[in-house]
Amino acid sequence: MPKITPEYKVENFINGEFVEGDNEWVESINPANNVCLARVNYASKAQSEQAVKSAKAGQKVWARYSGVERGRILSEVARLIRQDRMRLARIESQDVGKPISETPEADIDSAADCFEYFAAIAQTLQSDYIKVSGGFAYTSRDPVGVVLAIGAWNYPFQIASWKTAPALACGNSVIFKPSELTPISCVELAKILKQAGVPDGVFSVLHIDRALSADLCTHPDIAKVSLTGSVATGMAVMAQAARSLKHITMELGGKSPLIIFDDADMEIAVQSALYANFYTQGEICTNGTRVFVQKAVYDDFLARMKTVAEALKLGDPLDPQTDMGALITKDHMARVLAYIESGKAEGARLITGGSRRIEGDLAKGNFVAPTIFADCTDSMKIAREEIFGPVMSVFTFEHEADVIMRANATEMGLAAGVITQNLSRGHRVANALDAGIVWVNTYNLTPVNIPFGGKKMSGLGRENGWAAVNHYTDIKTVFVAIESAD
Numbered sequence: 001m002p003k004i005t006p007e008y009k010v011e012n013f014i015n016g017e018f019v020e021g022d023n024e025w026v027e028s029i030n031p032a033n034n035v036c037l038a039r040v041n042y043a044s045k046a047q048s049e050q051a052v053k054s055a056k057a058g059q060k061v062w063a064r065y066s067g068v069e070r071g072r073i074l075s076e077v078a079r080l081i082r083q084d085r086m087r088l089a090r091i092e093s094q095d096v097g098k099p100i101s102e103t104p105e106a107d108i109d110s111a112a113d114c115f116e117y118f119a120a121i122a123q124t125l126q127s128d129y130i131k132v133s134g135g136f137a138y139t140s141r142d143p144v145g146v147v148l149a150i151g152a153w154n155y156p157f158q159i160a161s162w163k164t165a166p167a168l169a170c171g172n173s174v175i176f177k178p179s180e181l182t183p184i185s186c187v188e189l190a191k192i193l194k195q196a197g198v199p200d201g202v203f204s205v206l207h208i209d210r211a212l213s214a215d216l217c218t219h220p221d222i223a224k225v226s227l228t229g230s231v232a233t234g235m236a237v238m239a240q241a242a243r244s245l246k247h248i249t250m251e252l253g254g255k256s257p258l259i260i261f262d263d264a265d266m267e268i269a270v271q272s273a274l275y276a277n278f279y280t281q282g283e284i285c286t287n288g289t290r291v292f293v294q295k296a297v298y299d300d301f302l303a304r305m306k307t308v309a310e311a312l313k314l315g316d317p318l319d320p321q322t323d324m325g326a327l328i329t330k331d332h333m334a335r336v337l338a339y340i341e342s343g344k345a346e347g348a349r350l351i352t353g354g355s356r357r358i359e360g361d362l363a364k365g366n367f368v369a370p371t372i373f374a375d376c377t378d379s380m381k382i383a384r385e386e387i388f389g390p391v392m393s394v395f396t397f398e399h400e401a402d403v404i405m406r407a408n409a410t411e412m413g414l415a416a417g418v419i420t421q422n423l424s425r426g427h428r429v430a431n432a433l434d435a436g437i438v439w440v441n442t443y444n445l446t447p448v449n450i451p452f453g454g455k456k457m458s459g460l461g462r463e464n465g466w467a468a469v470n471h472y473t474d475i476k477t478v479f480v481a482i483e484s485a486d
């Protein structure tokens with residue numbers, strides 16, 4: 001066991017109990033200073049087997065609760081999350097490196113909203129009655145069973161909640177496997193669920209390595225895998241899950257376009273581009289990193305954007321004045337910096353940023369200046385690949401039809417943005433874009449009552465909104481004959 005005493009000791013949660021894992025100890029590092037923040041004890045194969053067994057038994061118990069009872073417990077979860085809002089936000093800011101000016105609302109409130117929303121769905125879930133010749137049929141929405149939820153590191157508490165709330169509302173049980181980089185907050189969620197009255201086995205947390213996670217994706221007692229992660233992992237998990245034909249939900253990467261027309265309100269355009277590129281240090285899958293600006297407003301946009309980006313304050317994620325925090329790991333920072341170098345080498349015009357920030361305490365962490373490239377072309381590496389850091393690529397265009405074609409010329413299809421004051425154009429362009437979610441005159445807003453998810457290589461299935469119910473239930477049809485068949 002390492003000698004350092006980190007701030008958090010993180011356990012696994014199996015069958016309603018917090019347990020140390022039987023496997024190796026792993027350290028979780030604070031991205032803002034690269035000091036050990038938590039010690040995590042990984043679970044063994046035998047322990048993960050135990051989690052599956054208890055999840056299977058717990059699900060049967062939970063499915064017998066009425067929707068009203070399940071909803072009451074999930075509402076209590078929402079209340080407990082809100083009650084502990086600032087402590088949870090602090091954990092998230094430390095673990096992910098994102099500023100405390102974001103986490104209370106974007107991470108913690110979003111999770112509470114999600115439990116509240118799906119509590120209401122649990123209480124009101126109904127099925128169909130269909131009159132047929134000779135009788136009638138009705139449908140029931142049965143839970144799918146045990147759900148393996150695999151999280152990414154950029155929104156750990158929110159991701160765990162967005163998967164757990166709908167799954168539990170529909171009567172499933174969940175085994176949550178967090179990203180190895182952000183293991184802390186999901187254990188806090190386990191404590192809250194237990195306190196709210198969720199029965200043993202209905203929610204578990206397993207800290208396991210990727211090989212064991214891959215193994216679980218093939219487990220015959222797991223009915224569904226819901227993943228948030230990279231496209232490559234999505235393809236691997238889908239193949240693993242296919243061996244026993246499991247349900248899947250895949251929230252993967254993006255390379256989304258944000259289109260600014262010359263009739264745009266430029267304040268809205270700049271604000272949207274800011275949120276689409278520099279919120280959470282740019283580590284957001286829906287980010288609109290390909291910013292297409294119509295020729296007449298191109299120079300004006302770049303000048304305003306430069307001013308706004310240069311005013312962003314980088315620093316300690318726990319300082320309320322900080323606008324942008326640290327990238328998740330040194331390795332990830334190196335990848336982002338390599339993309340910045342490739343932008344320079346391929347001839348994009350650097351407007352601002354373009355390097356790591358190392359003044360004072362920033363040198364201890366993984367801080368990269370908000371970076372804007374202008375005069376980008378569609379073939380550049382920074383225009384094609386997901387960077388997952390604070391790097392905005394700006395392009396110019398003249399005609400609507402041309403920009404729609406260029407915006408859609410990517411294998412990804414997660415999100416898109418349109419900034420215009422022309423009502424018909426806004427709807428027309430939104431309709432033409434190949435994306436799971438399109439924002440008009442705003443960007444990156446994800447209230448829990450709207451469906452969220454990607455098209456093409458960006459994913460399958462939808463989280464949030466009523467649409468999520470379709471991905472956490474199996475429809476059973478019962479045909480009742482009331483007249484004898486001829």
Ligand code: TXE
Nearest residue numbers: 151152178179210213214229230233236251252253285388
């Ligand atoms: O994700 P991974 P990482 C993108 C972003 C980032 C890159 C890598 O571009 O730079 O992905 O991030 C588990 N079977 N996104 O390494 O590798 C893994 O342990 C079962 C976009 O975090 O995809 C982790 O818990 N599980 C994304 C989770 O999958 C497996 C947010 C994601 O890991 C597995 C984060 C396997 N074969 C990063 N391989 C988004 N959509 O927002 C990995 N895992």
